[in-house]
Amino acid sequence: MGGDYVVISVLLCFLCITFHLTFVESIDVDVNLQTNEKNTTLLRPKHFHFPWRANIMDEGSGIISHYAMWHTEPGQFYGLRADMSIWASPNQGTSQESGASLQIYCQDGGNYNLIQVGFHISPSLYHNRDIRFFTYWTKDLKPKGCYNLQCSGFVSASRANLVPGQAMAPPSIYGKQDHYVRLSLNKDPNSGDWVVYRHDLQKPSFLGHFPNKLCPGTPRIQALTGFVNYLKNAHGPPMGSGHFPDYDDKRSAYFKHIQNYNPNGHSSDLFGIPMIKLVDRPDCYGANNLFLEYKKGYMFNYCGPSGCVG
Numbered sequence: 001m002g003g004d005y006v007v008i009s010v011l012l013c014f015l016c017i018t019f020h021l022t023f024v025e026s027i028d029v030d031v032n033l034q035t036n037e038k039n040t041t042l043l044r045p046k047h048f049h050f051p052w053r054a055n056i057m058d059e060g061s062g063i064i065s066h067y068a069m070w071h072t073e074p075g076q077f078y079g080l081r082a083d084m085s086i087w088a089s090p091n092q093g094t095s096q097e098s099g100a101s102l103q104i105y106c107q108d109g110g111n112y113n114l115i116q117v118g119f120h121i122s123p124s125l126y127h128n129r130d131i132r133f134f135t136y137w138t139k140d141l142k143p144k145g146c147y148n149l150q151c152s153g154f155v156s157a158s159r160a161n162l163v164p165g166q167a168m169a170p171p172s173i174y175g176k177q178d179h180y181v182r183l184s185l186n187k188d189p190n191s192g193d194w195v196v197y198r199h200d201l202q203k204p205s206f207l208g209h210f211p212n213k214l215c216p217g218t219p220r221i222q223a224l225t226g227f228v229n230y231l232k233n234a235h236g237p238p239m240g241s242g243h244f245p246d247y248d249d250k251r252s253a254y255f256k257h258i259q260n261y262n263p264n265g266h267s268s269d270l271f272g273i274p275m276i277k278l279v280d281r282p283d284c285y286g287a288n289n290l291f292l293e294y295k296k297g298y299m300f301n302y303c304g305p306s307g308c309v310g
Helices: none
Strands: 063-071 079-085 096-108 111-121 131-138 167-169 179-187 194-198 205-210 220-231 253-261 267-269 276-279 291-293 297-303
Touching: 063 297, 079 096, 079 220, 096 131, 096 179, 111 179, 131 167, 131 205, 179 253, 220 253, 220 297
Parallel strands: none
Antiparallel strands: 063 220, 063 276, 079 179, 079 253, 096 111, 096 220, 111 131, 179 194, 194 205, 253 267, 253 297, 291 297
16 A cells, blocks of 8 residues: 555553343345446545554545454464444445454465454445445455455355345444344364354354455454544544443444354353454544453443544
């Protein structure tokens, strides 16, 4: 990616405190994917620089990104699983993106590749403000990757319950009800591919996979991330519920029942895994402590209002 970056020093804090709804339905609609990149103002995601650069602004494209996340240090990791709350953003601007995702960064030579799955609102990509399930990959942390099924990369499963670009409903309602989807992204011990499942149904639904070549090496970094992207000299969109986070799941976006995968493809709690919090603009967006709560597992809340500048 061209251009210089504005870098703000970020204090990385190790996790030092441990304590040991209704489901979202899918809507089968035309996803209206924008495939002609020469005729679009699509915001390319910049939320793949976080281990080393925060509050990034790409001078070439004029796109600013902000994050509220917990992530690991580089190490031997094989995937994540979590409940991810779903929030609408009906007033979001055309050139704004907001969402949340599970992210895996894999070292490939001297660089890192990224694969991710999650939910976002991106009017420039879909020409509406629906909440959409999305996949994304990029090589060498450059904006030459691919959303959804726009190019070769993520392989959607036959009869998958969710297809990349598919709309989701209903959203959470502030102060009244929260809605979520439970997703996993992990390395299959047999094929070596990175498989994606939905787990909040009567039986897990296989959604598809990223070929191993897109995320081949170690060490790896795993992240649970709320993010926004918007144009320079504009105001940022809301993240999550659009309010600063507290510990109420009906008022704050969350990742909960967070689990880590082992080399054999089995998931378990995060106990014993050091995690690092990164919020690059705490005046705009926030994330609370990662903690263990009865019946909710390891979790944290995150979100923030619209109006962030710079």
